Amino acid sequence: MYYDAITRHGFTGRIMLRTLTVTGASLMLVACAGPPYGDYGAASDQERHELTGTIVSIDPQERAWYVDHKEIPGYMDAMVMAFPVPEKYWTDDLAVDQNIGAIMVADDEGYWLEDVEILAD
Numbered sequence: 001m002y003y004d005a006i007t008r009h010g011f012t013g014r015i016m017l018r019t020l021t022v023t024g025a026s027l028m029l030v031a032c033a034g035p036p037y038g039d040y041g042a043a044s045d046q047e048r049h050e051l052t053g054t055i056v057s058i059d060p061q062e063r064a065w066y067v068d069h070k071e072i073p074g075y076m077d078a079m080v081m082a083f084p085v086p087e088k089y090w091t092d093d094l095a096v097d098q099n100i101g102a103i104m105v106a107d108d109e110g111y112w113l114e115d116v117e118i119l120a121d
């Protein structure tokens with residue numbers, strides 16, 4: 001389909017293809033990093049890790065924070081990812097660029113943040 005666009009529309013098609021590819025990649029990234037929904041804490045095999053990072057964006061609709069988090073040694077590299085936050089731990093006091101500390105909890109169903117605190121710069 002994309003190939004057809006190139007042959008029929010030449011240069012314009014090629015630009016369009018490039019745009020589509022970039023958009024596709026971004027969408028995939030969001031999909032992969034998206035908050036896993038489910039019952040928080042329903043599974044029994046929880047892992048807990050201390051996490052520090054910086055708030056990149058806030059999505060009240062999905063009740064998720066996108067955090068540029070530091071490495072969690074032996075568990076996860078530093079990266080930007082979305083963390084769902086159970087209602088109980090959600091706060092409207094956070095803002096983009098704030099540094100936070102939190103506990104990342106993970107189980108078979110997904111992962112989320114608890115006990116978020118704002119850290120000094």
Ligand SMILES: [Cu+2]
Nearest residue numbers: 076077079081
């Ligand atoms: Cu991560």
